[in-house]
Amino acid sequence: xxxxAKASKSKNLIEGATGSWEIIxxxxxxxxxxxxxxxxxxxxxxxxxxxxxxxxLVDAAMPGMLPVIxxxxxxxxxxxxxxxxxxxxxRSVFDRKNYFYPDLPQGYQISQxxxxxxxxxxxxxxxxxxxxxxxxxxxxxxxxxxxxxHDQHPDYSYVDLNRSGVALMEIVSRPDMRSxxxxxxxxxxxxxxxxxxxxSDADMEKGNLRADxxxxxxxxxxxxxxxxxxxxxxxxRFIGQAIEVEARxxxxxxxxxxxxxxETRLFDPGKGETRSMRSKEEAHxxxxxxxxxxxxxxxxxxxxxxLEKDLPELPDAKKQRFMQEFGLSDYDANVLVAxxxxxxxxxxxxxxxxxxxxxxxxxxELFGRLNKxxxxxxxxxxxxxxxxxxxDLIASGTISGKIAKDLFEIVWTEGGxxxxxxxxxxxxxxxxxxxxEKAVDEIIAANPDKVEQVKAKxxxxxxxxxxxxxxxxxxxxxxxxxxxxxAKLGI
Numbered sequence: 298x299x300x301x302a303k304a305s306k307s308k309n310l311i312e313g314a315t316g317s318w319e320i321i322x323x324x325x326x327x328x329x330x331x332x333x334x335x336x337x338x339x340x341x342x343x344x345x346x347x348x349x350x351x352x353x354l355v356d357a358a359m360p361g362m363l364p365v366i367x368x369x370x371x372x373x374x375x376x377x378x379x380x381x382x383x384x385x386x387x388r389s390v391f392d393r394k395n396y397f398y399p400d401l402p403q404g405y406q407i408s409q410x411x412x413x414x415x416x417x418x419x420x421x422x423x424x425x426x427x428x429x430x431x432x433x434x435x436x437x438x439x440x441x442x443x444x445x446x447h448d449q450h451p452d453y454s455y456v457d458l459n460r461s462g463v464a465l466m467e468i469v470s471r472p473d474m475r476s477x478x479x480x481x482x483x484x485x486x487x488x489x490x491x492x493x494x495x496x497s498d499a500d501m502e503k504g505n506l507r508a509d510x511x512x513x514x515x516x517x518x519x520x521x522x523x524x525x526x527x528x529x530x531x532x533x534r535f536i537g538q539a540i541e542v543e544a545r546x547x548x549x550x551x552x553x554x555x556x557x558x559x560e561t562r563l564f565d566p567g568k569g570e571t572r573s574m575r576s577k578e579e580a581h582x583x584x585x586x587x588x589x590x591x592x593x594x595x596x597x598x599x600x601x602x603x604l605e606k607d608l609p610e611l612p613d614a615k616k617q618r619f620m621q622e623f624g625l626s627d628y629d630a631n632v633l634v635a636x637x638x639x640x641x642x643x644x645x646x647x648x649x650x651x652x653x654x655x656x657x658x659x660x661x662e663l664f665g666r667l668n669k670x671x672x673x674x675x676x677x678x679x680x681x682x683x684x685x686x687x688x689d690l691i692a693s694g695t696i697s698g699k700i701a702k703d704l705f706e707i708v709w710t711e712g713g714x715x716x717x718x719x720x721x722x723x724x725x726x727x728x729x730x731x732x733x734e735k736a737v738d739e740i741i742a743a744n745p746d747k748v749e750q751v752k753a754k755x756x757x758x759x760x761x762x763x764x765x766x767x768x769x770x771x772x773x774x775x776x777x778x779x780x781x782x783x784a785k786l787g788i
Contacts (some may be wrong), residue, residue: 309476310517313548320544321513321521322480323472324536326487327465328497329441330373334337336440336464337364337407344503346445348457358402358460359708361644363590370464371594373440373496374414375604377466380494380611381433383418391438391591395584400443400456401763408467410585413437414594420470420490421613422482423631431483432471441465459502466497470513472521477537484508485635489612493637507531510564512543514551522547523557527564527571539564543571615640623652632660638674639664645681646688655688662705683708686715695719699771726774733765733773737781740764748786755788 310317335342338353355362370539378385390412393405415436421428447454468487488499497511499506508531512593513524525547526581527539542564547557561572561578587593610618612634619630619640633643633656642663647655667677687704690696696704696719704724708715719725740761741748751757758779765778782788 304407309479311544311548314412314552318514318544318548319515319517320475320477320540321472321515321524322474322476322540323511324470324474324480324483325509325511325526326468326470326484327441327507327509328377328468328487328491328499329499330370330438330464330466330620331495332367332369332373332464334367334369335462336367336370336438338462340462342463344363344505346459348455349459352458352461354564356402356458359402364407364588366591366594367464370438371414372604373464373597374436374466375596375601376494376608377468377491377496378415378418378436379601379605379608380490380496381415381418381420381436381468382560383433384416385596386412386414387596387598387601388412389414389437391588391594392585393588394439396578396582398442398445398534399454400458400461402443402458402461404442406442407588407591408439409437410580412593418465420483420486422486423627424476424479429473431473431479434469435473436468439465439467455491472513472524477540480510481533481537482542484536489635489637493609495609500726501531501547504531506531508536510536510543512540512547513557514544514547514752522551523559525557525559525571526561527693528561528574530564535564535566538566538569539571542569546571601675609637617654619643621651623647623656625652625656629653629656630662632664636674642674642677642681645728646685648685650685650688651692654692655685658684658705662702666709678712679705679709682717683712690715690719694774695725697771697773697775699766699775700724700726703771724772726772733769733777734781734785736765736768736773737761737778737785740768741785758782758786758788761786 310319330336332342334340335356338355340353340356343351355364375385389409391407392410394408394410395405397404413435414682417435418433420431420433422431441460441463443456443458445454445456451454470483474483479493491497496504501507510527510530511524512527513522515522525543527543530536530539541679543562550557558576560576561574563574564571608646616630616634619625619626619633634640643656643659646659660691663677663679667674687701687708690704691698704715704718707718708714747757747760751761760773761782762778765782766773766775
């Protein structure tokens with residue numbers, strides 16, 4: 298990985314015994330391609346099947362079996378490259394990466410080395426109000442290995458080849474990140490882009506998105522230090538923790554007069570430490586050479602153009618449109634576009650309505666309730682049409698904000714049409730100024746001491762507002778209550 302100039306503006310430093318240090322982070326993210334079958338065989342990629350039930354003769358490396366490229370995996374890689382503003386290489390080559398491991402039956406992994414399908418690209422991230430660009434070095438296709446299972450028997454290990462041959466996209470970043478927070482933002486953004494494109498479900502719990510995290514430290518302005526690679530980190534939270542722990546370990550070693558060994562390490566979240574796995578291999582250790590069973594992959598400009606025409610609106614473009622079309626803040630737009638399903642839900646609520654009011658109800662009320670109950674937006678008991686109807690009732694003055702929250706609760710738990718519920722349950726806001734004025738007169742007459750106090754201290758007006766709202770069962774128009782009280786009290 299080469300450092301790019303785009304990250305040089307960052308000033309994220311950590312303190313050690315001998316002064317300030319800069320963390321350098323680069324990531325190799327492995328995303329499982331969204332496809333029904335594997336990269337070089339017709340075996341299913343369905344998750345959760347019985348061990349060794351989705352294994353073809355090719356996946357098991359039976360003699361004489363030849364790989365055949367899955368065209369959908371190629372298309373998904375190209376779509377991803379286009380979504381990353383990357384160069385699509387019209388000619389790419391599959392190579393054999395040679396190493397031994399029990400869950401790698403061929404004794405080599407089919408991958409891409411010097412001629413990947415996708416070249417340089419970039420991803421924009423927002424961290425602490427700052428927008429920065431992270432360079433993408435390459436995206437290449439490769440087949441996954443199987444899985445070794447060590448905890449089912451004290452004397453044996455088992456091998457499950459269901460994942461053997463599953464298509465992966467390895468997305469290699471430049472070492473442009475300078476903090477754990479930036480690395481987490483990058484992986485989050487990458488996951489969002491993949492999901493918008495539909496090229497990977499990027500489900501980290503299933504192992505469909507995982508990262509190898511390269512960490513080094515240096516004094517500001519010095520050349521890049523020796524890096525260590527932390528393998529297979531499978532959550533965004535753990536990525537942040539692993540970077541912090543590994544950076545501190547390296548700083549402590551250097552400040553004690555030691556040197557960093559280039560090696561591969563594992564992160565143990567339980568102990569909050571990284572530990573050595575093996576010395577870091579170089580490319581020549583894998584003896585890469587073009588796979589003799591696969592011809593070079595050649596694509597046409599027309600093929601790439603057809604895929605590009607069908608790309609969906611991506612998060613950055615959607616964010617800008619939401620800000621312009623609905624008048625949203627940068628923060629609100631970021632929250633809403635973080636997941637494609639959330640953005641679609643908001644847009645359905647906001648269409649033809651006050652965008653800011655719609656965003657407020659989607660972000661604060663809907664998302665808050667979903668988070669509280671551990672539900673996804675797809676599992677929401679309240680449809681976008683129902684929430685939009687609540688927003689309409691607020692905007693028209695039919696109900697107040699307080700009544701709207703009560704209505705939200707009813708629709709969430711019982712369902713139904715919001716407008717009908719308001720009618721049948723008598724929830725309409727009282728806008729009759731005569732009725733409100735009568736309630737105000739009664740409250741003022743009953744509390745002469747408070748009247749004197751509020752004239753001396755106008756901020757006490759809220760007490761009177763609360764009393765009037767209570768007397769009206771929360772149905773009085775709050776603005777009318779305020780206006781009438783100020784007139785009556787001479788404030």
